[in-house]
Amino acid sequence: MATDTTVSRDHILETFREQLAGFEVKPDQVAEDSSFDVLGLDSLDVVELSVRVEDVYGIDIEEDDLENVTTIGNAIDVVLRKISEKS
Amino acid sequence: MNTRRVAVTGMGCVSPLGVGTEPTWKALVSGESGAGPVTRFDATEYSTRIACEVDGFDATDFMEQREARRSDRFAQFAVAAAAEAAEQAGWTSRVPFDQDRVGVVIGSGIGGIETLESQHRVLLERGPSKMSPFTVPLLMINGAAGSVAMRFGLNGPNFAAVSACATGAHSIGEAANMIRRGIADAMIAGGSEAPITPLAYGAFACMGALSRRNDDPQHASRPFDADRDGFVIAEGGAVLVLEEWEAAGDRGAEILAELVGYSATCDAFHLTQPDPEGAGAAAAMRLAIEDAGVELDSVGYINAHGTSTPFNDKIESKAIREVFGADAPPVSSTKSATGHLTGAAGAIEAVFSVQALLSQTLPPTINYATPDPECDLDYVPNTGRSTAVEYALSNSFGFGGHNACLLFKRAS
Numbered sequence: 229m230a231t232d233t234t235v236s237r238d239h240i241l242e243t244f245r246e247q248l249a250g251f252e253v254k255p256d257q258v259a260e261d262s263s264f265d266v267l268g269l270d271s272l273d274v275v276e277l278s279v280r281v282e283d284v285y286g287i288d289i290e291e292d293d294l295e296n297v298t299t300i301g302n303a304i305d306v307v308l309r310k311i312s313e314k315s
Numbered sequence: 316m317n318t319r320r321v322a323v324t325g326m327g328c329v330s331p332l333g334v335g336t337e338p339t340w341k342a343l344v345s346g347e348s349g350a351g352p353v354t355r356f357d358a359t360e361y362s363t364r365i366a367c368e369v370d371g372f373d374a375t376d377f378m379e380q381r382e383a384r385r386s387d388r389f390a391q392f393a394v395a396a397a398a399e400a401a402e403q404a405g406w407t408s409r410v411p412f413d414q415d416r417v418g419v420v421i422g423s424g425i426g427g428i429e430t431l432e433s434q435h436r437v438l439l440e441r442g443p444s445k446m447s448p449f450t451v452p453l454l455m456i457n458g459a460a461g462s463v464a465m466r467f468g469l470n471g472p473n474f475a476a477v478s479a480c481a482t483g484a485h486s487i488g489e490a491a492n493m494i495r496r497g498i499a500d501a502m503i504a505g506g507s508e509a510p511i512t513p514l515a516y517g518a519f520a521c522m523g524a525l526s527r528r529n530d531d532p533q534h535a536s537r538p539f540d541a542d543r544d545g546f547v548i549a550e551g552g553a554v555l556v557l558e559e560w561e562a563a564g565d566r567g568a569e570i571l572a573e574l575v576g577y578s579a580t581c582d583a584f585h586l587t588q589p590d591p592e593g594a595g596a597a598a599a600m601r602l603a604i605e606d607a608g609v610e611l612d613s614v615g616y617i618n619a620h621g622t623s624t625p626f627n628d629k630i631e632s633k634a635i636r637e638v639f640g641a642d643a644p645p646v647s648s649t650k651s652a653t654g655h656l657t658g659a660a661g662a663i664e665a666v667f668s669v670q671a672l673l674s675q676t677l678p679p680t681i682n683y684a685t686p687d688p689e690c691d692l693d694y695v696p697n698t699g700r701s702t703a704v705e706y707a708l709s710n711s712f713g714f715g716g717h718n719a720c721l722l723f724k725r726a727s
Contacts, residue, residue, distance in 0.1 A: 232328040248385075251381070251384075252379075252380050252381050252384075271448075272449055272452075275448040276447055276449060279444075279447070280446075282444075283445075288444060290444075300380070
C-alpha cells in the first residue's frame with residue numbers, strides 16, 4: 229500500500245474517516261468540504277492527525293505543507309502530492 | 316491585614332483507596348491498604364515492584380473524551396478531584412463569585428511524566444517529525460491548574476506550586492494566602508501526581524527510597540514501625556475549595572473547616588535527606604501554629620508526613636517532640652494506607668485532616684507492629700479513633716528540604 233501510487237481520493241477520504249474516529253469525529257461528518265474547524269479540530273489536532281496519516285501512506289508531511297490546509301479536501305490534495313513525489 | 320479568614324467548602328480526591336472522598340475516607344478509617352503489585356507497566360526487572368495505584372478511574376466520567384485525550388493522567392486526576400470538590404461546594408451550576416476573583420493553585424512533583432516518556436520513545440524510535448504536538452501541554456506541570464480553570468471559567472490567579480512531596484501543602488497554603496491578602500475570594504487548590512511509570516518509578520527505586528517488601532505489598536508502607544524500609548509510591552490527586560469566610564457564610568455554604576495556619580520553611584541541608592535535627596520541620600510546625608495565633612496544646616491531631624522511610628519517620632517524630640514536648644497530640648500517617656502520593660500527598664492529607672475534624676475521628680497508622688525506640692509518639696496504631704479534636708495539623712516535607720504545614724480548625 230505504501231508504494232501504491234494510484235491511491236484514489238476516496239481511499240484517502242476513507243483513511244481520514246478512520247483516523248478521525250480517534251478525535252471524536254463520526255465518519256458521516258467527514259466529507260471533502262468539511263473544515264477542520266467545524267469538525268472541532270484545532271491546529272494541534274491537525275498536526276497530530278497528519279502524523280497518523282503519514283504512517284498510513286509512508287509519507288512525510290512537513291509543517292509548511294499544512295499552511296493553507298483548512299478542509300479535508302485540502303488535506304487529501306497534500307497527501308496525493310506527497311504520494312506522487314515519493315514515487 | 317489578616318482579618319480575612321479562609322473556609323474550606325469543598326473537597327475532592329482520586330486515590331488508591333477509591334475514586335472520591337467518601338470511599339477513600341471510609342477505606343482509610345477501616346484500615347484498608349491501597350497497595351499491590353505494579354500493574355501500570357511491567358516492573359519485573361525492578362528491585363521494587365509494588366505501588367498504590369488508582370483502580371477503576373475512567374477519566375471520561377469527569378470530562379469529555381476530547382479533554383481526556385488531551386490530558387496526562389495526572390491532570391485527569393486533578394480535574395476529577397476539582398469536579399467533586401466544586402460539586403460539594405455547590406459550584407455546579409455556576410461559580411458563586413466574580414470569576415476574576417477565583418483562582419487555582421494545583422501543583423505536581425513531576426507532572427506529565429508518562430507523556431514525556433512516551434514521546435521520548437517516539438523521538439528515539441521514529442524521529443522528531445513523529446512526535447505529538449500535544450507533548451508540551453500534556454507534560455507541563457501547570458497543565459492541571461490550567462485545565463481546572465478552563466473547566467470552571469476561573470480567571471483569577473493561576474499557577475502550579477512545585478516542591479516535591481510538599482507540593483500539595485504549598486499549593487493549598489499559597490492559595491489560602493491569596494484569599495487572606497485579598498487577591499482572590501475563592502480558590503481551588505491541591506496537588507496531583509501520576510508517577511507510576513517506568514522512568515519515574517525507576518528513578519525513585521534506584522535511590523533506595525522505596526520499600527522492597529515485594530512479597531507483601533499491603534504491609535510495605537509501615538510508618539514509624541521499626542521494620543519500615545521505605546515508602547510505597549502512589550498516584551492520585553486531591554483538591555480543596557477555599558472561600559473567603561464571610562462570603563462563604565453569606566451565600567449559605569456549608570463550611571467544612573477553617574484553614575487557620577500555614578507555614579513554609581526549608582532545611583537548607585541536603586537535597587534529599589532531612590536535617591537530622593529536624594529543625595526545619597519543627598520550625599514549620601511552630602510557624603503554622605503561630606500563624607493561627609493559637610496555643611500549642613489546642614492541636615488535637617497531627618497528620619504526619621510519615622513516609623515510612625527510616626530517616627523521615629525518626630526525624631519527624633523528634634521534631635514533633637521538640638515542638639510539643641511530653642504532651643504531643645496523637646499523630647498518624649495515612650500514607651500507611653494510601654502510599655505516598657508525592658506531589659498530591661499534602662493535598663490528600665489536608666482532605667483527611669478536614670475529615671478528621673468533621674467526623675471527630677482520627678484515621679489510623681496501619682501496619683504498626685513493632686515499636687521503634689526512636690519513634691515514641693502515639694501513632695493511632697492500626698484502628699481509627701473517635702475523639703474530640705478542634706485543630707488538626709498536616710505536615711508535608713519534600714525533597715529539596717521543603718517543609719510546609721497546614722493547620723485546620725473545626726467549623727463550629
